[in-house]
Amino acid sequence: MTTETQxxxxxxxxxxxxxYLSVLAxxxxxxxxxxxxxxxxxxxxxxxxxxRDSHTGSAIAFFAYDVPKVLMLLTAIVFVTGVLxxxxxxxxxxxILAGKRQIWGYPMAALLGVLxxxxxxxxxxxxxxxVSAGIPLGVTFSFLIAGPMVGPVxxxxxxxxxxxxxxxxxxxxxxxIATVSGYVLGRMRLERYLQDWVRALNAGPVGDLPEEKLxxxxxxxxxxxxxxxxVGKVWIWVLVGIAIGAAIHGYVPEAMMLKIMGGxxxxxxxxxxxxGVPMYTNAAGVIPIAEALLGKGAALGTTLxxxxxxxxxxxxxxxxxxxxxxxxxxxxFIAVVSLGxxxxxxxxxxxx
Amino acid sequence: xxxxxxxxxGCKKCETTEAMVREAATRLGLRxxxxxxxxxxxxxLAGVMSTPGIAVDGxxxxxxxxxxxxxxxxxxxx
Numbered sequence: 001m002t003t004e005t006q007x008x009x010x011x012x013x014x015x016x017x018x019x020y021l022s023v024l025a026x027x028x029x030x031x032x033x034x035x036x037x038x039x040x041x042x043x044x045x046x047x048x049x050x051x052r053d054s055h056t057g058s059a060i061a062f063f064a065y066d067v068p069k070v071l072m073l074l075t076a077i078v079f080v081t082g083v084l085x086x087x088x089x090x091x092x093x094x095x096i097l098a099g100k101r102q103i104w105g106y107p108m109a110a111l112l113g114v115l116x117x118x119x120x121x122x123x124x125x126x127x128x129x130x131v132s133a134g135i136p137l138g139v140t141f142s143f144l145i146a147g148p149m150v151g152p153v154x155x156x157x158x159x160x161x162x163x164x165x166x167x168x169x170x171x172x173x174x175x176x177i178a179t180v181s182g183y184v185l186g187r188m189r190l191e192r193y194l195q196d197w198v199r200a201l202n203a204g205p206v207g208d209l210p211e212e213k214l215x216x217x218x219x220x221x222x223x224x225x226x227x228x229x230x231v232g233k234v235w236i237w238v239l240v241g242i243a244i245g246a247a248i249h250g251y252v253p254e255a256m257m258l259k260i261m262g263g264x265x266x267x268x269x270x271x272x273x274x275x276g277v278p279m280y281t282n283a284a285g286v287i288p289i290a291e292a293l294l295g296k297g298a299a300l301g302t303t304l305x306x307x308x309x310x311x312x313x314x315x316x317x318x319x320x321x322x323x324x325x326x327x328x329x330x331x332x333f334i335a336v337v338s339l340g341x342x343x344x345x346x347x348x349x350x351x352x
Numbered sequence: 353x354x355x356x357x358x359x360x361x362g363c364k365k366c367e368t369t370e371a372m373v374r375e376a377a378t379r380l381g382l383r384x385x386x387x388x389x390x391x392x393x394x395x396x397l398a399g400v401m402s403t404p405g406i407a408v409d410g411x412x413x414x415x416x417x418x419x420x421x422x423x424x425x426x427x428x429x430x
Contacts, residue, residue: 089416090401117416121363122403128396197393225417323392 019217034072041065059250066242066288070157071235074284075227077156082226085117086219090126092116097143098133105139106186110178113146120148120316124323131194132201138186145337146178149312153230154283161291166300169348174308177340184336193329237285245292254297261298268302269345273338276309286310300352305345313337354428355385359395359405365418366390366404373406376424384428 041064050057093116097109118126123144130140150171158167191199214222248257261268279286290307294300318330325333356373360366370388377384389395395403402416408427 091415094401118402119363121361122401122416124361124392125359125396125403126401128392129399129401132396201397 016217019220023220030072030076034069037065037069037072040068055250057250059246062249062292063242063246066161066245066291067239069160070238070242070284070288071231073156073160074153074231074234074238077152078227078230079223081152082117082223083219085115085226086214086222088112088116090116090118090122090129093143094130094133094135097130097135097139103183105136106142106179106182107175109135109139109142109182110146110150110175113143113178114150114152114175116143116147118147120320123317123320127321127324128198128201131198136186137191137194138182138184140182141185141333142178142182145181145312146175148283148314148317149178149308150174151283151311153234154287154307154311157284157287158290161287162294166294166304169300170304170307173304173344174312177308177312177337177344181336181340185333188332190329190332193326193332195324195326198324234282234284237281238288241281241285241288245288248289248292248296252296257293257296257298261293261302268299269305269342269349272302272306272345273309273341276306277313277334277338278315279310280315281310282314283311299349301345301348301350304348305341308341308344309338312341353383353385354409355387356428357387357389357398357407357410359389359398359400359407359415360403361392361395362390363403369404369406369418372419372421372424373428376421376428380425380429382428 041061044064045052045057045061048057048060050060052058052061093112096112097105127140127144130143131137155167155171158170259265261272286307290303293303293306313334318334321330321333358366358370358373360369366388370386373384373386377386389398395405398405398407399412400415404418405415406413406419406424406427408430413427414423
């Protein structure tokens, strides 16, 4: 039986050094190409029969530069995070958080929310797994908010497209909102607004899986698999986002942008949130838009608020959570997180 | 005959996992009974936090992401 199994599962495995060498070679090629994107995009733009400084010309240049740039950044970031995340799992995270009932359970949950691999399709089992292991509701919320809000994809794109300063601001405030919202929600004693069947589960089962020891090559493979999966899924959103960004860049006059998204009008931040929440896209799609908005003079606070509400609060996610949370709890959840986002938006419009 | 349970709310990966299990069984010449559980409540109650999860004869062996073919064959033939 054993020999048979081995005969079947045998694949042409590359020796380890080939793997390491390939990753290194890919990194070098990536670096060389990335450095040549500006001349490359200018050349592509020059192929179109339009003047470079016309509306259409500058929109095309924006598109031709941003598409390869974003896709390359995305590939690199998703690969690196995929490898990093192979050290974490929802099971390990739950074990860590189950012991933390003190105040710093919240920042810890937010941090683990960023590092733990989970897809939104399993947020319900994950939610129940956490709550049934005795992790407080608020701590669970910190985890669930931080995951999408401070995702590596979003941060990496912000860093690449808008610069490290704004990426850092986003990181710090995204993290703070996740921590503080979780804390506030935890203090509100919302357990009674869970769906009845969830409340009925007290001490839930703990799935004990044997701990897996991964080899470095297996971690590389996980990274590659993540690239295939995530980049394969979001590239279309990236294209749409960049196309909208390019249109803004090429056609929207600055005066109009200042009027709508400038820091002067008090209603600019709340309307950015109101538009952002129902918008269904993801970090990869919204950041190119944010880049174009900022380039046209939109206020930082307003743009941050827009980005955060698109990324952190999504309707499909809420519909999934409806299975465990009552509408009332979902409404409170959205309200608390939105307030955090509003505060961040106003703070930056006020400071700058 | 082994009974295999696949836990997943119906995402693409869960379907792929089911196909992988059936393929592996055919390759090994084993007859298996594959059951799919897609109700989130039952998934959660089985202790699965990241889907797809796989249980063999009621014992959870895998959670989160596609299983590796070699491991799958190991579980099926164990």
